[in-house]
Amino acid sequence: MLEEIREYVDAAELILVGIGEEFSIKQAGREQVMEAYETLAGLLKGKGYFIVTLQTDDLIYESRLAKERIVAPCGSDAAGNVVTDEEYDESMYLPQWEVYTKWLQNTLNHKLCILELGVGFAYPSVIRFPFEKIAYFNQKARLVRVHSEFAQLTPEIRERSLSVTMSPIKLLTEQEEKRV
Structure with missing residues (x-):
């Protein structure tokens, strides 16, 4: 399955990645999460990309992924400063969110691969619904949705999408092991 995703990434000019609640040390150990991030970094190597993450554990910043291409709206x-805290300060992520939205504006009418990795319904207005909308309006976009339970696709984008019912960490770590 990872090879098919690689083909989507290789065919794209730009990559938009959403990291959701399943990409977590609660789902797998720290070592596995870091291995998954490293596999993702290899997959994105040489590509223009941006990552929106719902994770608050900051492990993504310990990976080889470019820090200036990551926004963490949940804190x-x-x-x-985490979104579930009573005193959450939203202004902390807004400068990077602005960088992301400017990057996103430049994806229209480009071959865009949208990777959703473990994005469910914890905060669907941050990644899931906007990514579907991007895939719908950009006819050159391809969406890859990886989730152990919620890999469903809307009918409007199904022809240009790939649904993978699997843990994103398992996909990125076990598939990589088979390749060695």
Whole structure:
């Protein structure tokens, strides 16, 4: 399955990645999550990409992924500012969100691969619904949705999409092991 995803990525000019609640140390150990991030970094190597993550554990910043291409609207455990906190300060991620939205504007009418990795319905207005909308309006976009339970696709984008019912961490770690 990872090879098919690789083909989507290779055919794209730009890659938009959404990292959801399944891409978590609660789902797998720290070592597996870091291995999955490293596989993702290899997959994105040499491509123009941006990542929106719902994770607050900051592990993504320990990977080889470019920090300036990541936005974390749900906050950061290390900064003590998480969306579930009563005193959450949304302004902390807004400068990077602006960088993301400017990058996103430049994806229209380009071959865009949208990778959703473990994005469910915890905060669907941040990744899931906007990514579907992007795939719908950009006819050159291809969506890859990886989730152990919620890999469904809307009928409007199904022809240009790939649905994978699997844990994203398992996909990125076990598939990589088979390749060695």
